[in-house]
Amino acid sequence: MLEVKNLVKAFGGLVANGDISFELQEGEVLGLIGPNGAGKSTLFNCIAGYYKPTAGKILFEGKDIAGWPPHLVTREGIARTFQGMKIMPNLTVEENVMIGAFCRTNERQVAKKEAREILNLMGLTEFGKELPSGLPISVQKRIELARAIATKPKLLMLDELAAGLNPLETKEIIRTLQRFKEERKLTLFLTEHVMEFIMTISERVIVMAAGKKIAEGRPEEVARQDKVVEAYLGERYAKGR
Amino acid sequence: MGQLLTDIFFFNDRPRFERVGFLIFILIILIFPWIVTSAYGRAVAIKFLLFALFGLGWNLIGGYGGQVDLGQAKNVGFGAYATALMIVWWKVPFWLTIIPGMIIAAAESFAIAYPMFRLKGHYFAIATLCVALVWKELFIFWDWTGGARGVEIPIRSGADFVYMQFNSPIYYHYFIFFLFLLQFFFMNWFRKSKLGYAVQAVRDNEEAAASLGINVYRTKVVNYTITGGLGALGGSFMAVYYLYIDPDAVMPLDLSILIAMTVMVGGAGSIWGPIIGAAILIPLDMYLGAWLGAQKRLGIDFMVYAVIMMVIAAKEPRGIWGIIERKIKKETR
Amino acid sequence: MELTAQLLVYGVLMGLIFALIALGLSLIFGVMNIVNFAHGEFLMMGMYIAYLLSTFLHLDPLISLPIAAGAGYLLGIGSYHILIHRILRGPMVAQLFGTFGLMLFLRYLAMYIFTPDVRSVKQGILVGKTLSMGWVNVDASKIFSAGVCLLAFAAIYWMIYRTKLGRGLRATSIDAEAAKYMGIDTKGMNALAWGIGGATVALAGALLAHFYYVTPTVGMLFTLIAFATVALGGFGSILGAFVAGIIIGLIMVISGQLVSELKFSFIYVVYFLVVVFRPRGLFGW
Incomplete structure (x- = not known):
């Protein structure tokens, strides 16, 4: 449904997204995780039309929507929260x-x-x-x-939905989200820098660090990879395990 | 169709005291010229309705749109000049000059809106001011507009519904009230329409509005264009009411300021705000101004305005309607 | 040739005054992101001070320069404490209308006190004197004013970039919140910006009174000229205001020669074009 190909977004000399590629199937729940400053929000803003990508393609149902203004992206069927x-x-x-x-x-x-x-x-x-x-x-x-x-929307992108919520409220919003997903046949793409929320709801996750995609796969597999732990907790912690 | 009429003429979404208040207001305006028989009192009522009309139009950009436009006088001028010149040049009946005037004003607003809405906030406000001043200087400079001498509409004898010339102010009273109601019901429809909500969404948060499928830029341009057209409506009335117009009378900066102030004092972004603002400022202007003028004390009336303006800005940016609404809410709790 | 030289000199001299007028507006905008619509009225007050002192106390308008500057300083500080700090946190609309109210108040206060009559300073060492330099004849008062403008600019520039107080101002303009945590009295800095803004523009007013008539409504025009100047130079830029002032002076003098009825329109158009096509101005960030 959504296919991001070799997406690059640079602000002047600073590369916030360097060569990101991934796919998203209809009905899937894809999580995007990474430490602060990894470029998650930049990626979101590129897809939603708030930033114009420096290079690369964003195919939504076959149409290249890279560089479209936000209101057209929404009308095409991609909604977002902030x-x-x-x-x-x-x-x-x-x-x-x-x-x-x-x-x-x-x-x-x-x-x-x-x-x-x-x-x-x-x-x-x-x-x-x-x-x-x-x-x-x-x-x-x-x-x-x-x-x-x-x-x-067909695709709903949620930027840090659980931030600022307590565990009980988080659980409640996950339940609501899942119900809407079933009823309205939504595809979900969410970012979070808190792991718990995203790990319970996502079927597949992408991990970003310093503007690059460093891992992709099922949540429990990805969480075990050294480079993911390293990105989150620093090099020493990963090696000392 | 039924839904459209309901949207235009009903206020079901507003609390009851507002609906009752509006009915009382209509009754007062209807019987006013029969109670107040002095020419001056009637003139005050007509000017009040005229500025309520201006305020309703400006509210579109200034209240619902949240953009401070300090150049509405140029649109008033376009309307007034379109009407006056068409009557003088070609003897076009008044009623046929209204729409061309509105179209000219709307077209100019549309053209200027395109670059203008690359600006925000203060920059936008000052730009609107500059544009209006340039138009005024041009209207003084040009010969075909009559220059600084202005345009005079030849006086006809007796009541004339084709050129809207009457000896008694009562006609003008109901005539401006009719125009006021037209615009009022348009605004009542507008605030509940898709466009109206888009305008308010853009005012409150542009990014969020865009995320909901609203074309922010287009919404602003359309809104500014309509505001321009509505400004011209009152201008057309001014031409046949005063029968003489010049750039200083229909396009001055003071007029732009007074229109904006009417809305700010009454309450921007509410349908009642412009009416309340005009009901306070216009009588204040005409009675205080006349009384002080007789005492040869120029300026005090505007100083009073200025103080009202500063207090509103510092204490209650939502204007008098904001105060009323809060009071009512407190009582119903 | 003579005419051209005359115009250029005249334009530059007027431009320096415009620059001094714009300086305060730019400073206030730079420090707290608010536009002062009453700026021209501060100028008008400076002009009336020069007029009053010259007409009733028979003081030379030169003596009124420091007095006007002092009064402008007080007016600026006073406006800040009474009105401006109350509207700073409000919505943009409230800010605009706040200073607009101030403008109307001062304008009509002057109307009440002085009536709408047009007045001018008639006595003074420099009033009505002209100097002749080759092709060019210039009013002595304009040369003198230009000199004072240069000095004032140098002084303000030194203050902002070389003193501790200036560093506080700059810090507040870059990030008021952070400056506050660093122990800078940002409220004091805001008031100071208004004080300096008022003092410089009132000084410009006292200079302008040497060769320009005074009425209660003279302010608006200069406010708009100052807006155009500040926009051209870049909002918040001191150096920008200086260069842009001279450019605006030249534009006004030359366009006035071509189509005198529309000379102000040219300045408004300049403002419009600059903010639309180069919102940063010549020297803005």
Whole structure:
């Protein structure tokens, strides 16, 4: 479904993504892990259209979407959430989600119905008429998720969804996510620098360090590789094991 | 179709006190000229409705769009000049001059929006100001616009619904009220439309808006274009109401500022804000200004404005409507 | 030839004044990212001080220079403490309207006190004197003003790049949050920027009063000229304001010669083109 080929993104002389290639099958859950500064967010932003790749191809269902502006990428069927939350502060929760739903319809009533349905499934109905700024982080995270899902994506990219959540809230959001994945036939691509979350949900993971892909495979296999441990914990820890 | 009409004419999503308040407002405006019979009082009411109309239009870019545009007077000027010149040159009936005026203003806004929206914040605000000032200097410089002398529309005798000339201000009162309602219901539709939500999403967070499939740049350009067209509507009215226009009357910087201020004081980004702002500033301007002018104390009225502006900026950027809304929320809790 | 030389000299001299006017605006923007719409009104106040001292106390307008600068400093600091620091954290719209309110207030305060009448400084050693140098005749007051502008620029430049206070200002402009943690009194630095901004522009006003008429509404035009200058030089750049001031002076004088009715339009167009096509300006970061 998504195929990234030899993607390079450089900021001036600094290479944030160097020659990244990977594939993502329909219905799969792919995790992207790596320490801070590994280039995960840059990769995300390249796919979602926020950065223009320096070189390489991003094929989504056969179309090369590299360099497309973000709104066209979304309309093509790739939705995303943001690492630092970007909720519209002056619009109610329901309106936030409605704006997502407007991606696929021009009718307000249709968008509203869709938004209410998603909010209901998320357990957010009670907050519908409230402004998002006063709500707890766990609720705001779910609003972002709801908003992205409302654009009816085929591929959903989640940037650090679990950051700032406690274990209980993390579990809850994983359950919600899995339900949506089943019901709406979503393909998921997620990054996280906290391992636990990503290891439990992903079927396959990619590990990045210093702008390069260093490993790929099933979560439990990858976690055992020396170079992965090294990237996370430093060289000495990997060798002393 | 039924849904469209509902979206235009109903406020089901707003609390009841707002709907009742709006009904009372309509009633007051309807009976106003029969209660207040002084020419001055009626003139105040007409100017209030005119600025409420201007405010509603500017609210699109300044309130819902969150971009400070300090050049709305150029659009007022385009509307006023289109109407006045078409009537003087070709004797075109007034009603047929409104749309061309709006189209000219919208077209200019569209053309200028293209480079303009590479700018943000202060840069954008100052650029709008500069563009409006250049247009004003050009209108003074050119001969075909009448230059600094302006344009005079020949006076007709008796009531004339083709050229909208009347002896009694009552006609103008209902006429501007009609234009006001047109724009008001347009705004009521707009704020609930897909475009309206896109504009607000872009105001609140451009990156998030783009991630939801909104073309940020296009949304801004379209919004600015519509704002331009709406500004011209009031300008057309000014031409037939005053029957004489010149660049200093219909395109000055002060007009741009007053329009923006009306919305800021009343409450930007709310449908009631411009009405509240105009209801406070215009009577203040006309009564205080006239009274102080008679005392030969120029300037105090604007100093009062300025203080209101600074207090609003420092204490309550959401304007008077923001204060009202918060009070109501507290009480219902 | 004579005309060209005359225009060039005149343009450069006017440009130096524009540069001094723009200096404060650029400094304030650089330090705290806020645009002062009342900048021209500070200038207007400096002009009225020169006018008052000359007309009623029969002091030479030269003596009014330090007085105007001092008053401008106080006005700048006062504005910061009373208004600006309250709107700094608000949304951009509130900032804009805050300084806009300040502008209206000062403008109409002047209207109330002085009436809209056009006034000018009539006495003074330099008023009305011209120097003749070959082809070129120049007002003595303009030459003198240009000299004062150069000195003021040098002084401010020295202050910002060679003193401890200047280092505090620069630190605040680069990263106010970090500067605060380093123990720099950022609020004091902001106030200082407003003080210096007010002092330099009021000084420019007292100089300008030698050869330019004074009205309560004179400020807006110079605010816009200053915006154009600062945009051209790069927002926050001191050196940029200097060079851009001279360029703007030349543009205005030359375009005024070509189409005098539109001479200000040329400056507005310059602003527009610069911010759209080269938002960093000539020397911006």
